[in-house]
Amino acid sequence: MYAVLGAPADASESQLKAAYEARLADLEREEATDPGPVARDAIRAARSRVEEAWEILSDPKQRLRYDLLIAMEERPAPVDPAPAATPGPAGTPGPAPVHHDQPVPVAPDPQAPPPTHHLPPPPPPTDPRRPPHSGECQLCGSTPATHLEFRRETGLLLVRQRRLVEGSYCRDCGLSLFRETTDKTLMTGWWGFISFFVNWLTIARNVAGRLAIRNLAAPTPNPDVNAPLPAPLDPGKPLFRRFGPYVVVLIAFAVFALFAFAGDPEPTIEPGEEVGTCLDLSTDLQRIEDVVPCDGDEDATVISVIALDQSCPSATIRFQNDEQAFCLRLS
């Protein structure tokens, strides 16, 4: 059609129009020379072809469609299904470049396909399944599911790290997350000044999440859902068969022992009541257990208070503190 108008394929609209008018003028001039009837018929046929070409090429949409058709006809066998970023790969005998690459205002239609010699690439295969909705486990897509939160606390002396696991989970995924986060929290959550106290709250929150799971029925997978996991998480070993709870038991022992020592200091003999004070001793006689009334049940009586560098008489037991020593006579 461009040849009919005598215009190049990348002609602008005004160039096309000029070519069209020039071609018409040529034909009119030929006709005006009064050629024979055969030539006149040929001129008329040529004129109708020119009109037809102009009708198509002067309309941007029709011109684009025509260009595409031509490009596809010229296109070599479809050996290259890859999306064509560039028209006509270099070095191959591809079709001539399409003129629409140039800023010719021929395609005002924004939905017009891009000017390329290649067919548009086939759409990528789409997964017909949908992502999990609310009320479905966001890990495995199963139902029923409920909103759960689990925290993992790590105490690092002065700083604390917290990780929050939050979302819609089914029973098995939720149980697995509870056991994992709580076990780690029981192990690592104590070892900081703030963490030691906050950790109780973290554990309580996790337990609350665990109680929420209790109301959930067993998870039922939904084949229509495209979830990150193909099946619910394995809940794994129960918490009491993991390491974390035993860390707590050890800590509880340590705390108890600490308070036992701090809350029950060894009895001391007060100044002024040293001599004549009656005492209960430990069975190995190494420690003073208590200061008791001198009613005959006492283990020992203080008979003298001496300086640290002095020694007690024989047949007595010596005790000393930072300042002085005591000599005890066993009852």
Ligand SMILES: [Zn+2]
């Ligand atoms: Zn799940």
